[in-house]
Amino acid sequence: MPPTTNTGATSLHSESVSKDETKDLAAFSCPVPLPAGERILLGHGSGGTLSAELLKNVFLPAFGNPVLNRLEDQAIVSLNGVRLAITTDSFVVKPLIFRGGDVGSLAVHGTINDLAMGGAEPLWLSAAFILEEGLPIETLRRVVGSMHEAAANAGVEIVTGDTKVVEKGSADGIFINTTGIGLVREGITLSATQARPGDAILVSGMLGDHGIAILAEREGLQFETAVQSDSASLHTLVASLLEATREVRCLRDPTRGGLSSTLNEIAASSGVGMELEETSIPVREEVRGACEMLGLDPLYVANEGKLVAIVAPASTEAALRALQNHPLGKDARIIGRVTSEHPRMVVMRTPFGTTRIVDMLTGDQLPRIC
């Protein structure tokens, strides 16, 4: 029962660099075969180590190039002196409609956020639909309506699209792919490789809302919660942050795999360690309660309207204030520091003063038996 959201496909631009392989990714030339008889498991879409394996063993050997090999959330390419950000993402969330949004608004927010994490101003989106035979047109109309609304609110236009219909059973209602193009201003270079010892780690608000809102709606899980998905476009929050300080090293949105996967990726890409303070990590009471009940850890639960910022030490306070002054960042906190110790490992100081590892997920988070 995965607490994830837009999973199911492993998108190229996305997350996931397994800890030990980062350095060698660019040097890859020859495909390493997966063990015989291997098949795609749901875990390959969870953004954890299995996703990273797929990237390393299948996609990068075939497609690898200097832009892709950076493995950021978006590709940044230059054309006649203009820096463009490009990203694509597929949305296969179940249920299609949930508290706080639906697959349509999510498809717009998710792609805008991947552009925003590169410091780009989002301009245009494409929208491609794979529809299952038998889908009520009313459902499609609602989803398309909320896509329009989300795009209009973000000041972004959907300028091209495509529709395919597959036989009943070959898809689950509606799958949406969106591609986004944005403009990156001069002087902005954000990258998961830039975290340095001493940097502060910030999050923009409460963690785990989206994943718990989705789980609460899933069949078979009978618990009620008022928690809403945090699905939102983060580009204006990013703009405020970058206006306040140019010493932001890296931005990421902790979607599938949650905060822990995002931080592990950054730690691996930069070859640094991280130390978090458990008491500083903002999680809503309702989300903590639901996680206790379901045997899940909120650090692995998906978010769709939060960002993680790695900021140089001198600019930490300015960055925090900029986030907190924006409506989408009012609960922002400093949750830890980048360190030179235990490179590529994220360690958390518990309230008891002891430490433990915050690891990357292997596959989907599984509920524990007792």
Next chain:
Amino acid sequence: MKYLDEYRDVKIAHALAAEIRGRSTRPWVLMEICGGQTHTLMRYGIDDLLGDSVRLVHGPGCPVCVTPLEMIDRAIALARRPDVTLVSYGDMLRVPGSETDLFHVKAEGGDVRVVYSPTDAVELARSQPKRHVVFFAIGFETTAPAHAMAVMQAERLGLRNFSLLVSHVLVPPAIRTLLSSPNNRVQGFIAPGHVCTVVGMRDYEDLVREFHVPIVVGGFEPLDLLEAIRMLVAQLEEGRAAVENQYSRSVQYEGNRPAQEAVARVFEVSDRKWRGIGPIPESGLRLKEKYAAFDAERLFDLADVCAEEPSECISAEVLLGLKKPTDCSAFGTRCTPEKPLGAPMVSSEGACAAYYQYRRHLVTL
């Protein structure tokens, strides 16, 4: 969360830890039985708080870990049948059988589902009468009542397409095996609070009489465990051995009678094999003859599905508390949660996985 946070209070935790360190005159070897307790100890770093005052070893109380390889192979064989829907708890899906795991069988087209409650599996059987639903009933005394209820519910509904693949084990026989071993070095036990909530404390008194070993029934939050450890150290320092109840907000001496009755109606005690440990007489449960119609092992021909454990895994010594996970030469290198050699590395309640997940920054691989 209020009622949980009270049991995670930092000041009280430090005070308890200081008291334990002050009281202990030598490093007493204590074992927590339950995987849930192991998980809490590792997650909060409680062993670090205690220094050398006690040595915590981790017992065989992870139900996923002790489910024998051949039962997993049987579940896999069932899941591959086109007419069967195999239903299981989540963490069971990743446990490797001899050749594959249930996740891979699902990817190959096997109908494998995850539920939180066995009664959901009964509902599934009711809603799809043309398919046979097998629930993989694993666990200790804690899950047995719910499994018994599922069988009783299926009987009441007159379902002919529902059965259990039973791999149930009992805690006291495992403790007895451990204490009878010439290699035993465990001097006190934290008994599993949830198990005792169901079955009560009587069985543990027999163990104390027989082996003169202190047993404290403990809960699952950091303060529960610290208090249980303090109570054990007090008994050991005073030379006493008794059953004491730290988890009194949940455990009563007699246990939960209706739950015990449901289990007694549907199940009977039987010999069971434990993964990593081997066969232990009268250490598990099986369905009574009267409920044979709900027993997947009798409905389907599974007897020839047998399996051998991989030899490199030292899970027996880990599950018996003779070695720490980090004593294993394969720990964190040839054996990781992604590629486990044995069950304790698979479930998050397994001792090896708990060490790997939370503590490997403190050891040199």
